[in-house]
Amino acid sequence: MSVMRRLVVAVVSAALLALVPGLPAYAHDGPVTLDVAGDGAGGVTVRAIFTKDKHPVETGVSLVLTGTGEDGRTVGPIPLAPSAEGQGFYTSGPVLTPGSWDVTVTAPNPHPGKASVKVQAQVAQQMPPPAGTAGDESPTGSFAWLWWLGGAVLVILILAAIAQSRTKAKARV
Structure with missing residues (x-):
């Protein structure tokens, strides 16, 4: 097949592929299914997927939260922001x-889309500081002595190598 013929086939193939619509692009349409849950503290998380094809909602859907608590407390309407979780x-x-x-x-x-659930909100927990770091200001914590030990071993090895090379040099003379 000549070069010109290959070039024509490639251009025609590319043009035909450009005319064919991407199937997933128009499949993301219609209603969404919303999975709503508490986040373990005082917030709410929502997973939104298209009902038809079960793909996650990427953009273009505005979600709004409202809530009624014990004793008639209310929140909302609150627009929900896309999360960095995915x-x-x-x-x-x-x-x-x-x-x-x-x-x-x-x-x-x-x-x-619409979903209603019962959520148990709690006070947010804080992570305790790691054990052994209270009052310790060095970045290496309680293992700083390992750095000193490693340095001492390195110095001893260097001195031993120097001494051995001098001994070999004297033996040759």
Whole structure:
């Protein structure tokens, strides 16, 4: 096959492929399914997927949270922001006070969706400091002596190598 013929075949093939629409591109349409849960503290997380093809929602869907707590407390409407946890994940941040909440998340048209769940909000826990670091200001913590030991061994090895090379030099003379 000549070079010109190959070039024509490549150009025609590329043009035909450009005209064919990508199947997943138009499959992301219609309603969304929302999986809503508490985040273990005072927030809510939502996983949003398209109902038809089960792919995560990437962009273009506005989620809104409302909630009713014990004693008639309410929150919302609060727009939810996409989370850095991955595609299709949304978070509210700390918006619920401790207690039991009935939370509803909705998505308006053109991608309608709605989910309601009961969430138990709690006070956010803080991580305790690692053991043995209280009052320790060095970055290496309680293992700083290992650096000193390693340095001492290195110095001894260097001195031994120098002494051995001098001994060999005297033996040759």
